[in-house]
Amino acid sequence: MDTNVWKKLSREEIKQRVFHAIDNNVNFIESDVIGIPGSRLDPRVFYQDAPFLADAPFLTSLIRNPNHIGCHTLGDSEPFFAGTQAIELETIRICAEDILRAEPNTTDGYVASGGTEANIQAAWIYRNYFQQEKNAKSDEIAVLCSTDNHYSAAKAANLLNLRFVRVNVNDNNRKIDSIHLEQTLSQLKKDGIKHVIVIANMMTTMFGSVDHTDTYVDALKAHDLSYFIHVDGAYGGFVFPFSGEPHSLDFAHPEITSVTLDAHKMVQAPYGTGIFLIRKGFMKYVRNSEASYVKGLDATLIGSRSGANAIAIWMILSTYGKQGWTEKIQTLIERANRIARALDNHNIRYFQERGSNIVAIRAEDISRDIANDFHLVPDDHDNPQWVKIVVMEHVTDDKVERFIERLRGMQ
Helix, strand or coil: CCCCCCCCCCHHHHHHHHHHHHHCCCCCCCCCCCCCCCCCCCCCCCCCCCHHHHHCHHHHHHHHCCECCCCHHHCCCCHHHHHHHHHHHHHHHHHHHHHCCCCCCCEEEEEECCHHHHHHHHHHHHHHHHHHHCCCCHHHEEEEEECCCCCHHHHHHHHHCCEEEEECECCCCCCECHHHHHHHHHHHHHCCCCEEEEEEEECCCCCCCECCHHHHHHHHHHCCCEEEEEEEECCHHHCHHHCCCCCCCCCCCCCEEEEEEECCCCCCCCCCCEEEEEECCCHHHHCECCCCCCCCCECCCCCCCEHHHHHHHHHHHHHHHHHHHHHHHHHHHHHHHHHHHHHHHCCCCEECCCCCCEEEEEHHHCCHHHHHHCCCEECCCCCCCEEEEECCCCCCHHHHHHHHHHHHHHC
16 A cells, blocks of 8 residues: 655646645635735736636645634644645654654654754754753753754754853764764753754755764763754755665664754745754744733744745645655766766866765865856855755756866866
């Protein structure tokens, strides 16, 4: 029996499903709606009768303006938008179960505004858990990550008034420096830290590097610290699980409690489409009873959010299906591998994680003209040590060949 939620659908099937969902939402024009603090987009500004909209489900969803406030996996939600909420629920299950190997119906989650919000949401939940269940004080909780982590980890610690600590990585292979990790945890214990929120990487934004869960777990247990491990897969969550490389950064690993994904990167959804996923039983620590006018209350950082973003993710994933998405990602990885082979041929130093479509090049090994002409992104705009290539859909074979040809001209 096929238990996968993720199915490949035809264009017509996708269109029918989305329009059916929209039709099952409240209709502000045809229904006697006078109490909802919201409406469709202003028709004096946004043209709503264009003939092409009959074949444009995503644009129609923007115009109909569904508000997906709340976390629908928890049960009760605002009934006015139940039609499109069902699409968000399916999107969450696809990501949790078919991509991140969770058991069916064991996760909660929602479509957030981006990976930054999703990372903050995780830290917020764990801070409240430690405070409510362990009677922890803020100065007894720390956020821990590597020096390669996204800046949202520091932002989360700052917003939540928690200690923030970074662990060094090896400059060549980008792996956690286990000695520095041991030293850091020892110092944290001396400083009175009892609880640690780890943000591990499933492909960092700059290097595409991947952390090993057990590196953190073994060290935390050795120091008798309580902890949660959250995975920042904002970049890699739609890449690395399809690379064929083994890893321990999803719900198949018992020590992983939550994961961030980001559909406005590799999935090419509109900006504002991050995804937060967590094992059931934890969203209650941020459920806001003061949101009493919201059916089901609210447990999200963002509150009101556009249902159109969830529809965009679902449409893209349903267009490909799991096999089609795997083939797409492996094609991009092979293009990145082609670039890496060319760098090898020209004795240019670089880092590429196995199964990654990011290639980070030592800045001093490549001419500034090439870096500028191909818009390579530096790790530091004032003092670049690395510049990176990110092989996405727009990075065609022709562009790769032009880059390789320029490398030949450096000799």
